[in-house]
Amino acid sequence: MAQQLVVTAIGADRTGIVSQLSRLVSDCNCNIVDSRMAIFGNEFTFIMLLSGDAAAISKIEYLLPSSGVELDLLTMTKRTSAHKPPPLSAPYLLSYTGPDKVGTLGAISSLLADHQIYIGALRSETHQLDGVPHTHTQMTVQLPGSIDAATVRSLVLDKLAQMSLTGSFELQS
Template structure:
């Protein structure tokens, strides 16, 4: 498929976690002659959240846009769609992960993502959850992020160490690209 003919569509489907939902949605996409180029699934409470990035020609994307609302209603899902274009990567000096753990405290994730925003850091992926351990509720989080070329990563890490002490979290940084 030529670059000019390629269209992209982001789909989000949210609803009760039940067997066959993912299969029904991926079959619809396949029947419309679209390709799933990226996807994520998360179970939050009893709800399934399924996000897909589709690629196809104009007619294929239009078929999905036409058929998805009825399929979503049939499956008891809230669905949303938005056309998009290919992501253009800015100039990054590298990609990293940050994993942190600590006692669950309101505002921790907000403070960390705010710190990243202050440093113009692009968060690519974020996963967080809580669990019980030794009578406390613990939090854990993993962020994948890209570091802009102009950022002094060593100074960033030193300042993050001070933030982690104020938030009482243990963490690790890993370079992944």
């Protein structure tokens, strides 16, 4: 029976890291089911969901720490099981842009949590616009059956306006 393992690796960004980690995964007879990579500052970050039989997962758990040291990466693993999402709506895309202020993401995510809205994906970036930091954030969210999308859209757009942000809340196509 297939088992799953989440692997996180963080270290100085340089060419070839993804190739080396992918080779290790293959050499251990695991499959990369899902992955995300990003550069934060000068740091490379890579998160993978691996699948394999018990021997393959145990092998990569054993080899990854020493491989991480060789690659100058901080690594972490955690066993998991297949994701079984609760019954939710079709996905919606919530996006917003505006002046970057402390607490913006916290305020928006709290509003969603207060209404049991599931965040499935999140990407937030800050960039300079005329010397002022601005944030651009996109979230894929899903609603519980007990809340109507028009109500959520209204709540979100009101919150964005209060925070001097522009944005949208639309059914994802």
